[in-house]
Amino acid sequence: MDQMHRFNCSTILQQECGRRYFAYTPFSELVYSRFCNITKFRNYCLMHSLDVFRRYNIYENNIAKSNITEYIYGDSWNDLVLPLVNISINDDSFDDPCVQVNMFDLPSGNYHEVMFIYQPYCGDIWCGVNSAVPDFNKFSPWTCIPMRCKITIISISIICVIMSLLTTIANVVVIGVFLKTEKLRNNQSLYKMSIAFSDLIVGLFVFPSIIVTTYFSYSSSNLPFGYYNTIGFITTLSVSVSLLTLIMSGFDRVFAMMRPMKYSHRSTRKIAYYVIGATWCISSVVALLPILIPSVGYHMTTSRSLISIANGHAALAVIGIPLIMTWINGIAVYSVVKTRSNIRRPSKDSSASPRSRRRIVMEKKLAITLCIMIGVFTVCVLPSFVQQILGSAGLFRNANFAVFTTSEAFVVITFLSNSLWNCFIYNFRHTDFRERAKNIFCSKFKSNV
Template identity: 30%
Template structure:
């Protein structure tokens, strides 16, 4: 299959290089609406942005036929026909308009598709879609995009909306005289703007952004747009920056956010960091306890070890990956593409670059540049592996508990322990194969970035992967847990009869199985609670037609922003499942609790640990002392001198008491002097 894909790709490149015309064959691109978001060719993306394709992992369907090239069928259109000049040849104008309109509508969230470029191209080609867009304004989601539509559809409305703000800005920065700026028209005003001298808050103003685009040295090829839909709490962020700002100030989505958005993302990253730390510590303790304590050796311990290893993978890989993804999505500067080399006509450029002394650049900021394909595939593999192993381990442990409760006389603990070891090894091997399927399978199934913290499988077979890897085993586990609970109540009388007959040894074993079953039910309940939020979010996304970013015509911005935030929180809730098992074991299992206590005592007895603990305490003490000293200084210089006693030349503080706090800490103890009223001498006038 890989050889066939490589062969098809080579045929495509050869066809492009030799410039096949319609009599020799056509290139058919599969860009239907159902798979447009993830399966549109990377090569088509490169053609749109006029750069060489550097990612051959995208889906491309090549169909060489001995038929003429139809001029009104976008699925059979050779995109090279749209690059013959600033305006395509007459027979291909309409199909080129249809092709680029569909391409932008499905991939505008990919990072390197600009609304200004899109509308300018429709305007230059005289496409009928421009009139439709001016009436509908499909992408008018923010104030900036609203002004972009005014710029191309009704310039007079743009001038009316922004000329007052631009005049005020020019007056404040003294670009022009106040009286002269009042008499200047829009063209003179925008030409007087200098982005190097404008502060960052003003550069974030939509009027300033569109005015800088309207300069003589601005426009397409000299402008950077950042459209980021996956911002939790705040929703879609869409801004535009001129050439100097884009190349000199390293702009990023983070720089364009308000304080509330930054605080929400910062708190989220802090929670993820703590989640990773707690997950690693808790599951390391679980592995140590169940791996060394002889009293906990049973089949359930084997399943718990397997589950702890899967959770440890979440703590080592998935939690940190969420932090890295947010850093790459929000903090990494978005840059323009490479410089367009001359001559432009030789490169097949469809931009009217008519200024020889001006440097133009391709569109930049693509998600494929921010998230390399190899990184997405690796993180998707480990994320899927942890989920699959966890849910199937719970399913196998539920089967083991059901057999132990329902058939106590036939159940053998030693045989069950051996079976558990074999089954867990097979589970890990099969899970690795299952999680690697999107990496080596056809491009209809692959790991891609789904949100700012989530990498998952997408494509036509993604739903099948989700059903097999999560939904089906989770439903089976819930059914087994209910059956185990019912069976446990049914055999309660039998256990009491065994205890009454003084078969203490067997009674202890049966009681142990009952307690293990209840512990497992708690584990399944915690896992179900963690999975419930993302499952409900996914179902809502599938049922709703207004939250899909790839369908902008039906997109409801408020609903899509709410869905993005709920998806963000649900993924965090799902990942916290890797921590709950430690607390369940510590609560339900006395032997586990005793082993943890013994482990803590052993660690505390280590000299190195004691020295490290003492050093940490000293650092905390120094931090507190520095904070107290700062507080004293602030209070000292904030005392108002409201009245003066001439007899003793002492100022009396009448509004507040001068409070000095002195803390002297030592190994012998601490001395605190609090609420001491201090007379302050009146300073002599100079």
């Protein structure tokens, strides 16, 4: 606007004043008013910011001693707003858009603008400041954010801290219980420990990365070199391992229930080690591809909360294909459980030994636990998957995009919360797991006391 005014581009300036395409914040509306109708702008700011003028003695020392019209219609406006150079960016007066726009007319310093479009929780943010203010070195995008938005952002960060601690503790418990309990060491426990390790990564790195990413988004500092690739790799790795492990665990359950006589725990345990190793290797390759292929890459999500695959179609493929396979597996496991309904009454099967009946009951219990895990995983992941599809289809544009960024921030937390629930599922489904976890906690507590 200033360049059009200085270079006397009156026709273009008049067209822009008529369209007012960027007038979607109080600050930008006043910028238009400043260049399109300066008399209206001065009159509005003088009346609207009268308390600010009085606080800095502008009203009493200048306006009261002269005709007010001289400042609105004359050339003395710059003298009127000159004391604004003494305003601190931490002062409540700085949040006044009139104060920020009038700083543009200060004779010293350079003018700086900060603009965030479609911010989660906040919508559009746009502000300006003159470098001549006394504490300009403390100015950052965080300075421009309204208090209600700051409270929301801080609250979400606290939630992420809590989720990080709970996820880490829960998965350490899962790993500890399975490692220390011989009775629980079966093939399924190997898959569950693999999932627990991937979920532990989420608690140790992914949740904290949301706080770090949010902090740097609203600060004047830049993210460390290689941050996007490192966090993107870790996030993709943990998600891929969880999905692929659920798929492999489903195959193991279907085979165990459909071919119980051929299912050998020793042989299948050895296979499980190879499968888990292959799962981590494949997931590592998948997580490395965005780094090796620039057209895919990692980027910050629009909600400024998570580092994910930049290419929308690639992100959908990484999550969508394994997710659909997980559903197919879950349906297959559930169908096998239903068709083998006679295992609900093992005592009536005279041909089966007590050991065989116990094994059948255990296999059914493990299968149902797996179905519950797949169901909880689906509930956590599906909102993110659906939002990715809607976003790729271009259904969120202009005003609706602010809704998209806000919902995405909550969808991300819901998505990552899946890493927390498996411990509670095991605790609810298995008495042995619950008792062993309780004993570990009690022994640790007694040793500390």
